Amino acid sequence: MATPTCVLYFCVLVFFVSPSLSASNEFPKTGYISLPINIDPTTHQHFTSIGIGTPRHNMNLAIDISGSYLWYDCGGNYNSSSYNPVLWDSPQCPGPEPFQSNCDAGFPFKPGCTNNTCNVALDNPFADFGFGGDLGHDFLFTPQIKLPQTFFSVCSESSRFPQLPILVGLPKGTKGSLGLARQSPFTLQSQISSSFNNVPPKFTLCLP
Ligand SMILES: *[C@@H]1O[C@H](CO)[C@@H](O)[C@H](O)[C@H]1NC(C)=O
Numbered sequence: 001m002a003t004p005t006c007v008l009y010f011c012v013l014v015f016f017v018s019p020s021l022s023a024s025n026e027f028p029k030t031g032y033i034s035l036p037i038n039i040d041p042t043t044h045q046h047f048t049s050i051g052i053g054t055p056r057h058n059m060n061l062a063i064d065i066s067g068s069y070l071w072y073d074c075g076g077n078y079n080s081s082s083y084n085p086v087l088w089d090s091p092q093c094p095g096p097e098p099f100q101s102n103c104d105a106g107f108p109f110k111p112g113c114t115n116n117t118c119n120v121a122l123d124n125p126f127a128d129f130g131f132g133g134d135l136g137h138d139f140l141f142t143p144q145i146k147l148p149q150t151f152f153s154v155c156s157e158s159s160r161f162p163q164l165p166i167l168v169g170l171p172k173g174t175k176g177s178l179g180l181a182r183q184s185p186f187t188l189q190s191q192i193s194s195s196f197n198n199v200p201p202k203f204t205l206c207l208p
Pocket residue numbers: 079080081108109110
């Protein structure tokens with residue numbers, strides 16, 4: 001009698017990288033990085049999971065194919081000893097008019113609360129107000145690899161601005177959004193491409 005088998009099919013977000021072009025031994029031999037994709041039954045939005053910072057903070061992020069950044073809420077007790085803010089007058093701070101963010105007196109310094117920091121405009125399509133976050137560098141963890149500490153992401157410290165519910169409309173439990181816009185140098189695919197020998201910034205979405 002045949003043994004019954006159970007098969008799990010993982011739906012993945014795959015960033016293709018040719019193994020021959022990989023610059024680092026750390027890069028998976030399979031030639032790609034994958035992230036899990038889940039669907040939220042209430043909002044029907046897709047989300048994925050990543051890790052960021054030191055200690056590693058695991059979080060779910062809504063997938064936004066028009067978003068320019070990976071942004072997350074670094075409010076509350078969030079902190080990371082490997083976080084480095086990007087200064088507002090550095091060439092890495094995107095124009096045309098770099099906006100300077102300072103930490104208000106009385107709030108402890110941590111990601112989202114540093115001085116002379118590059119503040120960028122963020123987008124949550126479900127929020128009917130504009131908000132911003134601080135551009136910084138930190139480690140990013142995917143299931144297969146840890147990306148260098150120079151990985152750009154944006155944190156928005158919601159606890160400093162409680163009147164702005166920045167996560168409004170996103171799937172329950174998500175902490176921000178993974179932007180995959182084509183033109184942005186700050187997306188995950190662009191940064192994987194520049195970290196690993198300028199391989200093409202291509203990805204495939206397999207949606208559940
Ligand atoms: C966050 O971590 C940094 C670096 O370890 C530390 O200097 C800072 O005091 C911490 N801030 C808070 C609010 O814990």
